[in-house]
Amino acid sequence: MNILSIFKKECIHIIRDIKGNILMILFPIVLILILGTALSPLFDSGIDLGYIELVYTDEADPYLSSAYREFRQELSKEFGIEFIATDDAKEAISKIADGGQSSYIYLTDRQEIRLYKNERYAFEANLIEAMTRTFVEKYNLYKELATKVPDKLESAMAMEIPDLVAVKSLDGKRNIASMDYYAITMLTLILLYSASTSAHSVKREQLLKTGNRLLVSPVKKYEIFTGQVLGAISITVLQGLTVLAFSSFILNAYWGDKPHLVIMVIISEAVMAVSIGIGLSYVIKNVATLSGIINTIIPIMVLLGGGYVPFEVLGESIQKISVISPIRWTNQALFRLVYDQDTSYIFIAIAINLAIAAIFIIYASLAYRREDV
Amino acid sequence: MAIVEIKDLTKKYGSLVAVDNISLTIVEGEIFGLLGPNGAGKTTLINILTGLVKVDKGTIKAFGQDIGKNGDDVKRQIGLVPQDLAIYEDLTCLENVSFFAGLYGLRGRLVKEKAMEALDFVGLSEKAGQAPKKFSGGMKRRLNIACALAHSPRLIIMDEPTVGIDPQSRKHILNSVKTLNSRGCTVIYTTHYMEEAEDLCDRIGIMDHGKIIAMGSSNELKSLVTDQSTLIVNLSSPLERVNIDGLKEIKGVVDIWSDENTISISSSRDINNLDKIISYFSSNDIHIAGLESKSPNLETVFLTLTGRKLRD
Numbered sequence: 086m087n088i089l090s091i092f093k094k095e096c097i098h099i100i101r102d103i104k105g106n107i108l109m110i111l112f113p114i115v116l117i118l119i120l121g122t123a124l125s126p127l128f129d130s131g132i133d134l135g136y137i138e139l140v141y142t143d144e145a146d147p148y149l150s151s152a153y154r155e156f157r158q159e160l161s162k163e164f165g166i167e168f169i170a171t172d173d174a175k176e177a178i179s180k181i182a183d184g185g186q187s188s189y190i191y192l193t194d195r196q197e198i199r200l201y202k203n204e205r206y207a208f209e210a211n212l213i214e215a216m217t218r219t220f221v222e223k224y225n226l227y228k229e230l231a232t233k234v235p236d237k238l239e240s241a242m243a244m245e246i247p248d249l250v251a252v253k254s255l256d257g258k259r260n261i262a263s264m265d266y267y268a269i270t271m272l273t274l275i276l277l278y279s280a281s282t283s284a285h286s287v288k289r290e291q292l293l294k295t296g297n298r299l300l301v302s303p304v305k306k307y308e309i310f311t312g313q314v315l316g317a318i319s320i321t322v323l324q325g326l327t328v329l330a331f332s333s334f335i336l337n338a339y340w341g342d343k344p345h346l347v348i349m350v351i352i353s354e355a356v357m358a359v360s361i362g363i364g365l366s367y368v369i370k371n372v373a374t375l376s377g378i379i380n381t382i383i384p385i386m387v388l389l390g391g392g393y394v395p396f397e398v399l400g401e402s403i404q405k406i407s408v409i410s411p412i413r414w415t416n417q418a419l420f421r422l423v424y425d426q427d428t429s430y431i432f433i434a435i436a437i438n439l440a441i442a443a444i445f446i447i448y449a450s451l452a453y454r455r456e457d458v
Numbered sequence: 459m460a461i462v463e464i465k466d467l468t469k470k471y472g473s474l475v476a477v478d479n480i481s482l483t484i485v486e487g488e489i490f491g492l493l494g495p496n497g498a499g500k501t502t503l504i505n506i507l508t509g510l511v512k513v514d515k516g517t518i519k520a521f522g523q524d525i526g527k528n529g530d531d532v533k534r535q536i537g538l539v540p541q542d543l544a545i546y547e548d549l550t551c552l553e554n555v556s557f558f559a560g561l562y563g564l565r566g567r568l569v570k571e572k573a574m575e576a577l578d579f580v581g582l583s584e585k586a587g588q589a590p591k592k593f594s595g596g597m598k599r600r601l602n603i604a605c606a607l608a609h610s611p612r613l614i615i616m617d618e619p620t621v622g623i624d625p626q627s628r629k630h631i632l633n634s635v636k637t638l639n640s641r642g643c644t645v646i647y648t649t650h651y652m653e654e655a656e657d658l659c660d661r662i663g664i665m666d667h668g669k670i671i672a673m674g675s676s677n678e679l680k681s682l683v684t685d686q687s688t689l690i691v692n693l694s695s696p697l698e699r700v701n702i703d704g705l706k707e708i709k710g711v712v713d714i715w716s717d718e719n720t721i722s723i724s725s726s727r728d729i730n731n732l733d734k735i736i737s738y739f740s741s742n743d744i745h746i747a748g749l750e751s752k753s754p755n756l757e758t759v760f761l762t763l764t765g766r767k768l769r770d
């Protein structure tokens with residue numbers, strides 16, 4: 086009963102905190118909108134790719150050669166890629182190496198398809214690689230069909246070129262538009278800021294001295310603590326769900342077809358963030374220092390978690406240290422869930438979030454129990 | 459009946475002895491004042507009493523039970539008005555009082571009823587729906603008091619409830635304390651205003667450097683330091699005409715000083731010689747323009763006991 090009273094009061098505090106609600110609800114929605122549109126070239130599956138030049142050498146047998154010719158024609162028509170034939174494989178390769186060209190495709194007389202690419206043109210090179218892969222798969226299928234069921238040949242070659250261009254389509258699954266991407270990452274970003282809210286809940290009672298009033302009343306310390314933690318978590322989850330609903334229904338961001346799993350991850354992240362905030366508020370006495378630290382840690386964790394720009398853009402070394410960011414696991418789990426229907430990361434993310442939460446909550450409850458006025 | 463019994467209580471902060479071996483009994487129904495300058499240890503003593511601060515040594519019983527054991531039973535019967543405002547600025551007055559009342563076990567309709575009663579008692583019922591964010595200091599103080607009242611405690615502890623407020627709010631608060639007491643509440647009241655202690659308290663403990671250096675009713679305390687009272691007589695005629703030596707023969711008079719046209723006559727407090735003094739002047743045809751009786755106040759008591767003033 087006491088827990089309920091404290092829970093209710095805690096909720097009122099957070100709900101009435103206008104600045105806090107702007108941060109937790111309005112801010113992420115605006116960010117999703119801005120980043121989702123401003124950074125869309127990173128993601129867009131639109132056709133306009135600008136001018137792309139692709140040098141190739143064709144020494145393959147007539148079958149492969151003619152298939153490749155058809156493929157070239159299709160790509161030129163669809164994406165406006167300019168194919169330039171060359172006989173001098175050596176020169177073409179060296180051009181790739183010193184960065185004069187993004188990619189070079191060499192169809193050898195042993196019927197191999199070799200792709201040379203320069204990572205400086207990551208986007209273009211990846212694109213061409215993806216397309217080439219598709220071609221190889223298609224050609225293999227074509228060969229298979231040619232030997233086994235020759236009458237199906239026509240329809241196989243007439244298959245449409247799949248939508249290759251978006252970053253994620255390299256895995257051949259659903260595309261991520263930038264709005265979708267930032268709906269996920271901004272939501273998981275903002276949930277972290279509930280650490281600030283919950284730290285504030287603890288400091289509020291200390292600063293206002295209302296904590297003393299609570300302690301002289303016939304209420305157990307664990308009741309105060311539990312009420313506070315549950316209040317902060319509940320409102321954080323509500324705020325998260327508001328952003329989720331808004332991004333989904335108004336901004337049309339894609340959240341996959343298993344919303345209950347998305348919500349579970351969100352809850353676990355809220356639990357983690359709130360616990361970190363409460364834990365830290367017992368480690369760091371000074372309020373300004375506390376906010377400073379929380380507001381420094383969060384952007385770093387988010388950056389490492391791929392919250393601001395896609396993982397792929399960050400480079401390998403950052404990707405490696407990103408394992409220390411709990412948010413990375415959460416983001417990854419959501420991406421896998423939403424775009425690959427892969428639920429296996431969900432439980433890892435939830436477990437990590439709850440484990441971190443447990444550490445901070447246990448620390449905080451012990452510190453609170455010991456505390457003397 | 460003793461409602462609080464404190465024995466040999468000591469609390470140190472490092473080398474500072476905030477409460478120094480205090481023993482004290484509070485009797486049910488009284489207003490007990492703790493009077494002392496800032497830093498005397500009043501708040502520390504209160505905090506120990508309410509269980510906020512752990513003691514180094516000594517025992518406290520409230521309502522016959524050791525504080526700490528059966529904690530909730532004891533806590534339910536106490537209302538604390540902390541020295542520092544302890545209210546939520548984003549909750550309305552009613553929400554503030556109701557919240558704390560709820561923690562004391564009040565439920566349902568009773569919560570709102572009792573909370574409104576408490577707000578009414580401190581004169582804030584019209585502001586029940588407002589948050590105290592923009593309240594004056596005095597109004598916040600009153601809300602701070604209301605938060606301790608709704609659960610009808612038997613013992614109310616007020617720690618400097620009138621610090622830094624306007625005279626009107628102060629008067630309101632002092633009157634509320636008297637009303638509460640007349641309804642049967644025992645009150646412990648700390649202050650560094652000697653007028654408040656004198657006006658309000660049945661018994662006063664004077665505190666300094668963690669010790670209670672004197673305890674008793676206001677009159678008892680005053681008689682500790684002096685057994686004399688002083689009568690100041692203002693004269694309309696010049697002083698030279700007065701034969702001071704004749705005054706000295708009046709029973710009880712101890713000492714006399716004069717300057718310009720006032721005479722101060724110091725007499726023993728247990729002898730009432732006012733009529734004799736007045737008739738001495740009139741029989742000598744001297745007109746009295748004004749009379750002022752000056753007894754020692756608690757300030758004098760504190761000054762005499764410590765050599766310092768209560769408020770520096």
Ligand SMILES: Nc1ncnc2c1ncn2[C@@H]1O[C@H](COP(=O)(O)OP(=O)(O)O)[C@@H](O)[C@H]1O
Nearest residue numbers: 458471476494495496497498499500501502503
């Ligand atoms: N938590 C604390 N830590 C260290 N010293 C304290 C603490 N609380 C009070 N004191 C010291 O104890 C003494 C008594 O303080 P306090 O009880 O607040 O006095 P009062 O209420 O009479 O003004 C003061 O010297 C004060 O500085």
Ligand SMILES: [Mg+2]
Nearest residue numbers: 500501541618
């Ligand atoms: Mg004090």
